[in-house]
Amino acid sequence: xxxxxxxxxxxxxxxxxxxxxxxxxxxxxxxxxxxxxxxxxxxxxxxxxxxxxxxxxxxxxxxxxxxxxxxxxxxxxxxxxxxxxxxxxx
Amino acid sequence: xxxxxxxxxxxxxxxxxxxxxxxxxxxxxxxxxxxxxxxxxxxxxxxxxxxxxxxxxxxxxxxxxxxxxxxxxxxxxxxxxxxxxxxxxxxxxxxxxxxxxxxxxxxxxxxxxxxxxxxxxxxxxxxxxxxxxxxxxxxxxxxxxxxxxxxxxxxxxxxxxxxxxxxxxxxxxxxxxxxxxxxxxxxxxxxxxxxxxxxxxxxxxxxxxxxxxxxxxxxxxxxxxxxxxxxxxxxxxxxxxxxxxxxxxxxxxxxxxxxxxxxxxxxxx
Numbered sequence: 032x033x034x035x036x037x038x039x040x041x042x043x044x045x046x047x048x049x050x051x052x053x054x055x056x057x058x059x060x061x062x063x064x065x066x067x068x069x070x071x072x073x074x075x076x077x078x079x080x081x082x083x084x085x086x087x088x089x090x091x092x093x094x095x096x097x098x099x100x101x102x103x104x105x106x107x108x109x110x111x112x113x114x115x116x117x118x119x120x121x
Numbered sequence: 122x123x124x125x126x127x128x129x130x131x132x133x134x135x136x137x138x139x140x141x142x143x144x145x146x147x148x149x150x151x152x153x154x155x156x157x158x159x160x161x162x163x164x165x166x167x168x169x170x171x172x173x174x175x176x177x178x179x180x181x182x183x184x185x186x187x188x189x190x191x192x193x194x195x196x197x198x199x200x201x202x203x204x205x206x207x208x209x210x211x212x213x214x215x216x217x218x219x220x221x222x223x224x225x226x227x228x229x230x231x232x233x234x235x236x237x238x239x240x241x242x243x244x245x246x247x248x249x250x251x252x253x254x255x256x257x258x259x260x261x262x263x264x265x266x267x268x269x270x271x272x273x274x275x276x277x278x279x280x281x282x283x284x285x286x287x288x289x290x291x292x293x294x295x296x297x298x299x300x301x302x303x304x305x306x307x308x309x310x311x312x313x314x315x316x317x318x319x320x321x322x323x324x325x326x327x328x329x330x331x332x333x334x335x336x337x338x339x340x341x342x343x344x345x346x347x348x349x350x351x352x353x354x355x356x357x358x359x360x361x362x363x364x365x366x367x368x369x370x371x372x373x374x375x376x377x378x379x380x381x382x383x384x385x386x387x388x389x390x
Contacts, residue, residue: 037277045282085238100265
């Protein structure tokens, strides 16, 4: 799929393990630092939040926006990445 | 009609006194106990005495008084159900929503048709925001300004896990068989040394994938370039790695001097 980035493809290819939050598609250094400041330093913590919000798109995107100020594209990338990961491994 | 009489005790002493005074009913001067005033009120101010205006005024006043007292008791006792009653007439503010307990917040959201997950420390804020949005119809702004993050997603190289997955998928797709056989061909090189029977099998298996992989890789490399998939150099690198592995396997097997058994392998394939 050419619509998803290489970062997305890399993330959904395997269990996330101890990967840092910056490995998530849509989360770079800037957002990664903000998330880490809130306690979400590992990708699995963001996964936890995603699951707590019942994998709902709107709620998760709203949370992401509030927590690190991600724009709509980054919100979508992150949501899609986690959703696909869950479809494969959860 | 007994409303006024029944709710006489809800009125203040001042109000009771003024009412009694208005209807020219004598009551003890100085510091009078409210009970006394209430009794006098009930005794003398029955519906026959009071006019409709009086009744209306008193009922409105008692109702307002009731509301005020209700709010007071709510603040002091932190009685949740009463608070919701009292606030039902007013628009909930951010402060009010934050005063709700987790369960109440969930209940309020459910009333608005929103199915919630667990309301915990990290999710509460979002659900509060959602409720305010539902009640006021306005979107609550987030504290952060959207920033264009330095994503540099274009420069990310494919991870080994991703490469492995795509290779396996491609082989399975092209061959039309099970991918496990090809992947297992290399580890079998170790196992065959231990068991004499399995020696015959891997020889044929390893030789064919090497040849087939060459042709298939060359075919798929062109197709991937057209679709804009994995970069060409990545593909060539993976091919080179596979060739090296296959070469090592073959070399190991040749060193065993036990490769002249085509019968079993042909039957196998």
